[in-house]
Amino acid sequence: MTGPGARPRVLVVHPGAELYGADRVLAESASALATRFDVTVALPGPGPLVAELEARGLRVVLCRMPVLRNSALRPRGALRLLADTVLGALPALRLLRSAGEAGVYVNTLTLPSWPLLARLAGRRSVCHVHEAEQSAPRLLRIGMAVCPALADRVVANSRFCLDVLAGTAPWLRRRATVVYNAVAAPAEVVPARAELAGPVRLLFVGRLSPRKGPQVAVATLQELLARGVDARLQLLGSVFEGYEWFETELRGTVAAAGLTDRVELLGFRSDVWPVLAGSDVVLVPSVMEESFGLTAVEAVLAARPLVVSDGSGLREAAAGYASAQSVAPGDPVRWADAVERVVGDWDTVRAAAVVDAAEARRRHAPQRYTEQLVAVVDALTGSGPAAAVPAPRRPVEAAAAVSGAAR
Incomplete structure (x- = not known):
């Protein structure tokens, strides 16, 4: 039990240990909560996020846990999900009782077991939603709403994200709050170079995956070159495990187009600011919904002109910035037009x-x-200022409410 004068103990749970956008946001979330609570962060395995959290003075534990991923749709992935669920339940319950006395903060809706286990352990939970799969099949959207449905409170990282969630389970809006992501700025803002001497330096930052659109960035470069615009492209990021085929395909596309000397795959780097500082124009060409758009915000923070897909949370993230253009996703002709507008009015942009x-x-x-x-x-x-918090639903009631709302 927490003694007199001790800070309330909160358990923070996250589904990975890398240092991509969601992981960096988790680090900011855990640091934020540590200003008020005694925080323990639970991760499913080792990775660079562990060192980042420990450098911030946070306690990290590794705990087996089921994480909803696309691989779970395949037999081997489904078996692993089941094994993680069964074998991770007791360690998770022990951790909830020892480190989550004041509650558990579940980061992303890919961890539905934690709000359920929190209820079994008599703990309250908040689910921080970073996903907005508006075009996903109805059954998948119902499944994705289970985690916030089981939680006592919901945080959404954008209005778009909340609207998508409420489209499946409208009653969740009553217990939800929109909190825009914290994004750490570079120590020093380095303005873009004064003159575009030599090739225009294009930059893509993010996962190398079909939905993030690096293939659109490559096609945009190809279109610019066909117009006589001297340009180069860097791709900063790596693939999810199991998506190695996409990187192979992407490299093949670059080679077949004769762009090997103009496209550079940098792989993953935890510090994106030096690469951003060396770029002229940042492309965020996602072809599917994004709940927010961390890479878009990082481009703006680095004082780099931005071209971003027009839709979902990306539009929200880029709204109000004169140096940002929103373009229809997946159309390299329009993306090349946007880059040419930047080049043509470089001093102003x-x-x-x-x-x-x-x-x-x-x-x-x-x-x-x-x-x-x-x-x-x-x-x-x-433990803080009073606020209306809905009474917890029992797990069966919560799941039934989601199912009924989605009909």
Whole structure:
């Protein structure tokens, strides 16, 4: 039990240990909660996120847990999911009782077992939703709503994300709060180069996956070259395990188009700022929904002109920035047009990007994020300012409500 004067104990749970966008947001979330609570972070395995969290003074434990991934749709993946569920249940319950006395913060809706186990352990939970699969089949959307349905409170990282969730389970809107991601800014904003001497330096940052659109970035480069625009492209990121075929396919596309000397695959780097500083224009060409758009915000924070897919949370993330253009996804002709507009009005766009960087720093300041996130968890635990928190539903009631709302 927590003794007099001790800080309430909160367990933070996250489905991975890499250092991509969602992982960096988790690090900010855990640091934010640590300003008010005694935080323990549970991860499913080792990875670079462990060192990042420990460097922030956070306690990290590894705990076997089921994580909903696309691989679970295949027999081997389904068996692994089942094994993780069964073998991870008791360790998770012990951890909830020892480190989650004040509640559990579940990061992403791919961890539905944790709110359920929290109820079994008599703990309250908050689910932080970062996914917005608006075009997913209805059955999948119902499944994705289970985690927030079982949780006592919900945090969404954008209005779009909340709207998609509420489209499946409208009653969740009553217990939800929108909190925009904290995005750490570079220590120093380096304006883009004054003159575009030599090739235009295009940059894609993100997972190498079909939905993120690196193939669109390559096609955009090809279109620019066909128009006589001297340009090069860097791809910063790596693939999910099991998607190695896509990187092979992407490299084959580059080679077949004769672009090997103009496209550079940099792989994964935990520090994106030096690469952003060496770029001229950042492309975020996702071809499917994004709940928010961390890479888009990072481009703005780095004072780089941005071309981003027009739709979903990406539109929301890029709204109000003069140096950002939203373009129909998947159309390299329009993307090349957008890049040419940047090049043709370089002085104006370059100056606007510096102004936008200051605004992005204000919007996504970690201090603002800390205050909003702590307020939500304070209300959940009852250890802070009073707030209306719906009474917990029993697991069967919650699941039935989601199913009924989606009919």
